[in-house]
Amino acid sequence: MNKKLKKRIFKVSGTSFCALVYAFLFLPIVVIVTNSFNATTTKPYQTWKGFTFDWYVRLFDGSNASLLDSFKNTIIIAVTSTLLATVIGTLAAVGMYRYTFRGKSVIDGMLYIPVVIPEIVIGIALLTIFALVNVPRGMLTLILSHVSFSIPFVIFNVRARLAGYDNSIEEASMDLGAGRIGTLLRITLPVLTPGILGGALLAFTLSIDDVIISKFVAGNTYTFPLKVWDSIKSGVSPAVNALSTLILIGTIVFVVLTQSNLLKSEKRKSFKKKRKAR
Amino acid sequence: MEKHSRHQFRSNTLPALGTVGPVGIVLLGLVAVPLIYVGVMSFCSLDQYGNYIYQFTFDNYKNLLNPSYIQIYVQSLLIALATTIICIVLGYPFAYLIARTESKRKNLLYMLVIIPFWTNSLIRIYGWRTFLGDTGWLNSLLRGFGIIDAPIEFMYTRGATILGMVYCLFPFMILPLYSAIEKLDKNLLEASADLGAKGRKTLLNITIPLTKGGIFSGSIMVFIPCLGYFFVSDILGGGNSDVIGNLIQRQFQKANNWPLGAAISIILILITLVLVKAYQKAGGDMDSLGV
Amino acid sequence: MKRAKKRFEANKLGVMSVEETRKKMVEMIGVNKIYADHDGHGSNHVVKDLNLSVYEGEFLTLLGSSGCGKTTTLRMVAGFEEATSGTIHVEGESVGSKEPFERDVNTVFQSYALFPHMTVHDNVAYGLKMKKVKKPEIKKRVEEMLELVQLGGFEKRYPSQLSGGQKQRVAIARALINQPKVLLLDEPLGALDLKLRKQMQIELKRLQKKLNITFIYVTHDQEEALIMSDRIAIMDSGVLQQVGDPTDIYENPKTKFVATFIGETNLFEGSVAEVSGDAIGITVESGGFTVKGANFAAGELITVSVQPEKMLYSATPVPGFALQGLVKDQVYVGSILKTIVVLSDGQEVKIERLAGQELPKNGLVYLFWNDADAKLIRDMDSVVYEAAENVTL
Numbered sequence: 006m007n008k009k010l011k012k013r014i015f016k017v018s019g020t021s022f023c024a025l026v027y028a029f030l031f032l033p034i035v036v037i038v039t040n041s042f043n044a045t046t047t048k049p050y051q052t053w054k055g056f057t058f059d060w061y062v063r064l065f066d067g068s069n070a071s072l073l074d075s076f077k078n079t080i081i082i083a084v085t086s087t088l089l090a091t092v093i094g095t096l097a098a099v100g101m102y103r104y105t106f107r108g109k110s111v112i113d114g115m116l117y118i119p120v121v122i123p124e125i126v127i128g129i130a131l132l133t134i135f136a137l138v139n140v141p142r143g144m145l146t147l148i149l150s151h152v153s154f155s156i157p158f159v160i161f162n163v164r165a166r167l168a169g170y171d172n173s174i175e176e177a178s179m180d181l182g183a184g185r186i187g188t189l190l191r192i193t194l195p196v197l198t199p200g201i202l203g204g205a206l207l208a209f210t211l212s213i214d215d216v217i218i219s220k221f222v223a224g225n226t227y228t229f230p231l232k233v234w235d236s237i238k239s240g241v242s243p244a245v246n247a248l249s250t251l252i253l254i255g256t257i258v259f260v261v262l263t264q265s266n267l268l269k270s271e272k273r274k275s276f277k278k279k280r281k282a283r
Numbered sequence: 284m285e286k287h288s289r290h291q292f293r294s295n296t297l298p299a300l301g302t303v304g305p306v307g308i309v310l311l312g313l314v315a316v317p318l319i320y321v322g323v324m325s326f327c328s329l330d331q332y333g334n335y336i337y338q339f340t341f342d343n344y345k346n347l348l349n350p351s352y353i354q355i356y357v358q359s360l361l362i363a364l365a366t367t368i369i370c371i372v373l374g375y376p377f378a379y380l381i382a383r384t385e386s387k388r389k390n391l392l393y394m395l396v397i398i399p400f401w402t403n404s405l406i407r408i409y410g411w412r413t414f415l416g417d418t419g420w421l422n423s424l425l426r427g428f429g430i431i432d433a434p435i436e437f438m439y440t441r442g443a444t445i446l447g448m449v450y451c452l453f454p455f456m457i458l459p460l461y462s463a464i465e466k467l468d469k470n471l472l473e474a475s476a477d478l479g480a481k482g483r484k485t486l487l488n489i490t491i492p493l494t495k496g497g498i499f500s501g502s503i504m505v506f507i508p509c510l511g512y513f514f515v516s517d518i519l520g521g522g523n524s525d526v527i528g529n530l531i532q533r534q535f536q537k538a539n540n541w542p543l544g545a546a547i548s549i550i551l552i553l554i555t556l557v558l559v560k561a562y563q564k565a566g567g568d569m570d571s572l573g574v
Numbered sequence: 575m576k577r578a579k580k581r582f583e584a585n586k587l588g589v590m591s592v593e594e595t596r597k598k599m600v601e602m603i604g605v606n607k608i609y610a611d612h613d614g615h616g617s618n619h620v621v622k623d624l625n626l627s628v629y630e631g632e633f634l635t636l637l638g639s640s641g642c643g644k645t646t647t648l649r650m651v652a653g654f655e656e657a658t659s660g661t662i663h664v665e666g667e668s669v670g671s672k673e674p675f676e677r678d679v680n681t682v683f684q685s686y687a688l689f690p691h692m693t694v695h696d697n698v699a700y701g702l703k704m705k706k707v708k709k710p711e712i713k714k715r716v717e718e719m720l721e722l723v724q725l726g727g728f729e730k731r732y733p734s735q736l737s738g739g740q741k742q743r744v745a746i747a748r749a750l751i752n753q754p755k756v757l758l759l760d761e762p763l764g765a766l767d768l769k770l771r772k773q774m775q776i777e778l779k780r781l782q783k784k785l786n787i788t789f790i791y792v793t794h795d796q797e798e799a800l801i802m803s804d805r806i807a808i809m810d811s812g813v814l815q816q817v818g819d820p821t822d823i824y825e826n827p828k829t830k831f832v833a834t835f836i837g838e839t840n841l842f843e844g845s846v847a848e849v850s851g852d853a854i855g856i857t858v859e860s861g862g863f864t865v866k867g868a869n870f871a872a873g874e875l876i877t878v879s880v881q882p883e884k885m886l887y888s889a890t891p892v893p894g895f896a897l898q899g900l901v902k903d904q905v906y907v908g909s910i911l912k913t914i915v916v917l918s919d920g921q922e923v924k925i926e927r928l929a930g931q932e933l934p935k936n937g938l939v940y941l942f943w944n945d946a947d948a949k950l951i952r953d954m955d956s957v958v959y960e961a962a963e964n965v966t967l
Contacts, residue, residue, distance in 0.1 A: 030450075034410070093306050093309060099302055123507055123508055123555065126548045126552060130318050130548070131313065133324055213403075214404055217528075230403050
């Protein structure tokens with residue numbers, strides 16, 4: 006076989022393989038979005054009965070108040086737990102980078118637990134301890150739980166950023182007349198920002214998607230995923246699909262906007278790498 | 284001297300406590316103590332009303348040896364194994380192709396792997412049910428074309444559960460593979476080709492050994508969660524392909540036998556520890572598990 | 575010889591008079607730095623009883639190998655480290671309790687420590703911004719400063735877009751813009767390649783003279799120290815060995831460490847056997863010799879340093895010298911022939927000659943030197959080190 010033809014076949018089969026994998030990844034998304042326009046009104050809402058915008062209208066006409074409520078809860082929990090996890094995680098990453106103290110390796114080791122242990126174990130462990138100290142299950146326990154499993158991810162992200170961090174820039178800042186707080190605000194935080202933002206984004210994503218841990222610590226409070234879970238037995242209403250579609254569009258818009266900023270700073274970074282390589 | 288180049292201002296204790304203290308409290312109160320308490324609970328008994336009491340017993344662990352449970356452990360491990368293998372087989376060439384593409388759209392290709400995961404995972408799994416169910420899209424389509432008469436039963440099988448697991452965990456395989464493959468030095472591959480190695484040989488002798496770190500961490504990040512993802516087997520397996528996670532969930536939310544659920548959780552923790560130790564032995568880096 | 579001695583004394587006097595008239599910019603008195611290990615046991619005494627003054631407009635180099643305490647000393651002056659005991663004065667005022675941002679000294683870091691998220695302009699302007707200088711004024715002064723370090727037009731670049739030499743210039747401009755009384759430089763040229771290094775050495779010296787700022791410069795490169803400094807302070811294991819101008823240090827090393835560190839040399843360690851007039855008879859393990867010198871008494875320990883290019887040899891015995899050895903090795907380094915002669919006690923003596931003067935391999939030679947080429951070192955080492963060790967804190 007001629008070499009050129011062989012290469013061509015290789016390339017075409019590679020491209021079609023990738024296309025198939027993408028199809029696999031996007032198929033449920035296509036189903037969800039399509040079904041949000043399904044005119045069916047009978048459970049389990051799976052048969053196609055024609056095109057309609059009704060579900061989007063109904064989402065906001067009051068008939069889906071509990072669904073929207075659960076979504077509101079999800080956002081509150083995600084925002085609060087992300088803020089807390091980001092602040093605590095960033096502080097910890099900086100502290101662990103800078104200081105040596107007793108018990109450091111213990112904390113370091115404990116960080117990996119929420120990452121590797123199956124979520125369900127974390128979920129029941131939190132449930133039992135909340136039951137033990139008699140904390141009513143609800144928003145508070147949800148937020149605490151989400152903070153606990155997202156902190157390690159924030160720390161790992163910030164830590165990765167710190168790996169290339171030169172301590173002496175802080176000394177240089179103080180040397181040039183900036184106080185400790187000034188140095189923190191003008192030098193340390195800005196330099197670490199990409200890592201902090203990356204960690205926060207991850208924490209937020211984990212929080213809004215969490216089912217397993219939330220299921221055990223939610224009590225009677227509903228988050229969006231828990232609401233979906235409850236309706237699955239009887240058939241998920243296309244209103245849920247409509248809301249999911251809106252969320253998806255929202256996230257894509259958000260990420261495209263922030264990503265284009267991140268990409269700009271990435272470009273600077275890659276430029277640096279190139280220079281180093283030379 | 285470099286040893287001392289870090290800040291040595293005044294005392295160390297206060298700033299260390301101020302920065303690391305909060306995370307210490309969170310890890311202690313919301314990770315360490317709860318997990319220890321699960322261990323304690325696994326030795327507790329139930330009273331006549333079904334409430335757990337602090338009376339030491341081994342019964343929970345003895346109950347773990349119930350044949351129907353053992354069948355589920357084995358099934359769960361097999362599902363996890365199958366999921367991991369499928370993820371590697373599909374994921375490696377896929378990650379390789381997008382990581383080494385010359386296309387300017389490389390970043391976009393990468394983002395396209397992540398975008399589906401911005402939609403809630405339950406809904407996506409439910410999307411599969413809508414697609415594969417008896418009255419689902421695929422069966423309707425096949426029947427519409429007259430290819431089949433009666434619907435094919437895709438749903439509520441082990442296969443459906445594995446499909447869902449692969450679907451949920453695929454990116455956790457792709458991300459470490461992608462970064463491992465992207466880091467590969469192109470010159471190395473060229474050198475290998477230059478030295479007369481054919482494509483397949485380069486792949487076996489250079490590419491795969493150098494990216495095995497990515498394969499290992501991907502496998503860990505797929506295999507372990509797979510044992511606990513009860514919602515996948517619940518929605519797609521319909522109770523026919525339970526994983527260990529289903530056992531635990533049932534004890535806590537249906538049977539209300541917390542001590543037994545705790546004992547099963549301890550088993551799950553032990554499995555995790557063994558796997559992570561093996562991963563570390565194989566030279567795996569813990570930090571690459573935290574993507 | 576007599577003339578040389580006179581010149582040495584004049585030199586010494588000269589230094590003395592300078593010490594009296596010039597203003598002390600930095601003064602360290604009995605400074606010690608001890609790091610405790612993290613577990614609280616054991617400690618690391620990195621700077622021992624340091625007394626050192628640096629004068630206005632002076633270029634002083636702290637010279638020593640890595641780990642000798644020179645960087646720690648610099649960091650104590652900057653305020654990044656606190657002295658365990660002793661006091662440090664800047665312009666007559668004790669700075670012990672002052673934070674780095676309260677001290678009128680600025681630092682050029684070895685790693686440059688440029689702020690990666692700021693442009694060249696913002697980096698250089700940082701110190702002025704902290705002082706709340708008005709914007710137009712900042713702009714003007716940054717431009718001037720960048721002109722001075724020959725980086726005009728680079729204002730909008732980011733550090734990652736600069737070469738090593740350019741980063742170095744930005745670091746210097748940034749440290750100088752506050753017009754510090756003292757500029758501290760921590761191996762600032764360490765990361766540059768040889769050619770750029772040479773060029774920057776000249777440029778730094780030019781800047782220092784032009785601005786008339788006191789420089790304290792840390793390096794491990796003795797050649798760099800000899801070229802650039804007004805005075806050199808040599809440190810070893812946390813102990814200040816000798817302070818003096820480059821010629822003084824080179825010609826009259828006070829300790830064995832200084833003699834070996836400042837250049838390649840042969841040390842003959844022995845004791846004074848007899849003294850008659852200015853002739854001192856010395857016995858060493860492998861023989862003996864007579865040197866000219868004053869102020870030594872019989873029985874005293876003494877070390878004689880002779881540089882390889884000053885070593886002479888002969889096939890026949892030389893009066894006043896009883897040093898014989900076997901030619902062990904001869905190597906050409908460029909146009910220089912390096913010969914190693916082994917004495918009876920195993921000491922290897924290095925000899926350097928121009929090419930073409932090879933000695934018979936394994937041949938027996940008698941070593942000697944001209945009186946003027948022998949430097950006598952009173953065995954100060956024990957005195958210097960022990961004094962520092964015995965400091966009570």
